[in-house]
Amino acid sequence: MSSRARAGLLRRTPSRTLPLEPAMPPITPCLWFDSDLEKAVDFYTAVFPDSSVGHVTRTPGEPGAVLAAEFSINGTTFKGINGGPAHAGFTETISFAIDCVDQAEVDHYWEALTADGGEESMCGWLRDRFGLSWQVVPVRLYELLSDPDPTRARAAAEAMMTMQRIVVADLEAAADGTDAA
Numbered sequence: 419m420s421s422r423a424r425a426g427l428l429r430r431t432p433s434r435t436l437p438l439e440p441a442m443p444p445i446t447p448c449l450w451f452d453s454d455l456e457k458a459v460d461f462y463t464a465v466f467p468d469s470s471v472g473h474v475t476r477t478p479g480e481p482g483a484v485l486a487a488e489f490s491i492n493g494t495t496f497k498g499i500n501g502g503p504a505h506a507g508f509t510e511t512i513s514f515a516i517d518c519v520d521q522a523e524v525d526h527y528w529e530a531l532t533a534d535g536g537e538e539s540m541c542g543w544l545r546d547r548f549g550l551s552w553q554v555v556p557v558r559l560y561e562l563l564s565d566p567d568p569t570r571a572r573a574a575a576e577a578m579m580t581m582q583r584i585v586v587a588d589l590e591a592a593a594d595g596t597d598a599a
Contacts, residue, residue, distance in 0.1 A: 448497040449508075451548065455500045456484045458548045465530045466491045510543065513551035520556065521586045527554045528583045538582040558586045562593050570594075 451458055456474075463469035472488035472495070486499045518524045524542075531554070532538055535547035542555045562574035570593040577592035578584060591597055 444495070446495050446497050447514075448499065449550065450499055450501045450504050452503050453500050454548065455487055455498045458550075459487050459489045459498060461546075461548070462491060462496075463489055465527070468492050508545075508549040508551065510539070510545070510551045513543065513553050515553040515555060517560075518554060518556045520558075524554055524556050524584060524586070527552070540582055541578055542581070542584040544582075554584070556584055556586050556589075559584055559589060562589055565593065 449455075449458075459471055463471055469491045470489065472490060474484055474488075475486040477483040477485040477500075484500055486497065488495060488497050490496070516527050518527065528538075528544065531546045531552055532544050533547070537545045539545065539551075542553050542559075543551060544554065545551050559574070559578060563571055563578075565571040565574070573592045573595065574589050577589050581588065
């Protein structure tokens with residue numbers, strides 16, 4: 419077998435060999451931290467279930483200091499580096515969205531990510547204590563915003579615009595034209 423065939427670049431059919439497209443390499447978010455990568459990795463893997471810490475590279479000459487690390491949250495791999503003070507730092511132009519199945523899940527992530535110095539923003543957005551932006555959004559919001567009745571959809575959107583943490587009962591009450599209990 420040729421090296422191209424071993425590399426998976428050729429596919430054999432009964433009558434001929436066809437070139438294959440090489441598999442696309444994975445795209446991995448890489449986050450730049452000043453010097454607190456290890457604390458961030460510990461924090462994120464504690465907040466999110468199905469998380470793990472992968473390879474950690476220590477800085478040569480500085481015992482114990484972390485240079486880079488890989489970690490996984492719910493099957494998504496992230497890379498992080500301690501790069502020193504970033505010129506721009508994290509901004510809201512990049513955020514990670516968490517689609518929550520219910521209010522309990524919204525509350526869990528909202529409380530965990532805003533704890534110890536995190537900041538609430540509007541419409542389900544927040545910034546955690548490391549400066550990373552998150553959108554904590556109940557799936558029910560998407561359903562209400564897509565309601566075939568434009569009056570219900572508009573009322574849900576207007577209610578969302580007044581909220582920091584999204585509250586499903588308040589969205590539904592607004593869509594129904596009632597007060598939340």
